[in-house]
Amino acid sequence: MNDDATIPEGAREKLIERKQDWARDGRLLTGTTADPQAQRLPPGQRLVKDWPVLDLGIQPEVTPQKFRLDLDGAVENPLSLRLDEFMALPQVDSVSDMHCVTQWSNYDNRWRGVSARELLGRARPKPGANHVIFHAHDGYTTNVRLDQFDAPDVFLVHTWNGEPISRVHGGPVRVLIPRLYLWKSAKWVRRIELRASDRPGFWETRGYHNNADPWLEERYG
Numbered sequence: 001m002n003d004d005a006t007i008p009e010g011a012r013e014k015l016i017e018r019k020q021d022w023a024r025d026g027r028l029l030t031g032t033t034a035d036p037q038a039q040r041l042p043p044g045q046r047l048v049k050d051w052p053v054l055d056l057g058i059q060p061e062v063t064p065q066k067f068r069l070d071l072d073g074a075v076e077n078p079l080s081l082r083l084d085e086f087m088a089l090p091q092v093d094s095v096s097d098m099h100c101v102t103q104w105s106n107y108d109n110r111w112r113g114v115s116a117r118e119l120l121g122r123a124r125p126k127p128g129a130n131h132v133i134f135h136a137h138d139g140y141t142t143n144v145r146l147d148q149f150d151a152p153d154v155f156l157v158h159t160w161n162g163e164p165i166s167r168v169h170g171g172p173v174r175v176l177i178p179r180l181y182l183w184k185s186a187k188w189v190r191r192i193e194l195r196a197s198d199r200p201g202f203w204e205t206r207g208y209h210n211n212a213d214p215w216l217e218e219r220y221g
């Protein structure tokens with residue numbers, strides 16, 4: 001699964017260590033919170049016009065043949081979708097801002113994709129399924145609570161500003177949870193696992209905050 005590495009293993013470890021050090025030192029923290037109704041830019045963020053690329057340095061090529069989207073675990077009706085089956089589900093357009101823990105935000109991204117609620121409605125979470133773990137093709141994982149995933153502005157997106165989401169940004173299909181820092185939005189998503197108990201993911205076990213609300217500046221914790 002990690003056969004598509006684009007930077008050497010050693011360099012990748014260094015990058016991960018540096019971000020872990022930042023988390024330990026509380027870098028970029030302003031120590032303030034803000035109300036999303038009162039201001040559009042969360043505390044400590046700066047507005048950019050582009051869309052930076054941030055990942056582990058592995059950018060897997062998920063061809064239509066390799067694509068599978070599973071929604072399983074604590075659900076009544078596990079789903080395992082091919083790309084054509086995913087694309088045949090009801091599609092929704094949305095617009096949202098993005099906020100990355102490394103301090104950049106950008107506004108008014110136009111997305112198209114399938115809503116989290118559409119998928120959850122089909123899979124039917126079992127009582128007691130309170131947590132979600134995203135598993136990606138590069139081995140990355142990240143976790144949210146089910147109520148954070150089961151929200152009207154959460155989508156599995158395939159199109160950004162009218163173009164297919166590129167490989168570097170997690171295409172063909174990535175998660176989009178706009179109200180949380182972007183590390184919660186898994187690129188190249190492969191599996192959505194519902195669970196009774198929480199399980200911190202890649203960055204959450206390396207010093208990042210479990211909840212990741214930019215308005216509360218939950219960068220590290």
Ligand SMILES: Nc1nc2c(c(=O)[nH]1)N[C@H]1C(S)=C(S)[C@@H](COP(=O)(O)O)O[C@H]1N2
Pocket residue numbers: 051052053054055056057100101136137138140168169170182183184185186187188189203
């Ligand atoms: N599969 C996968 N998803 C991932 C990551 C990753 O390394 N692998 N990095 C996360 C982090 S730390 C960030 S900030 C965003 C960056 O998304 P972008 O590169 O499209 O801006 O993706 C998140 N999702």
Ligand SMILES: [Mo]
Pocket residue numbers: 054100101102182183
């Ligand atoms: Mo990140």
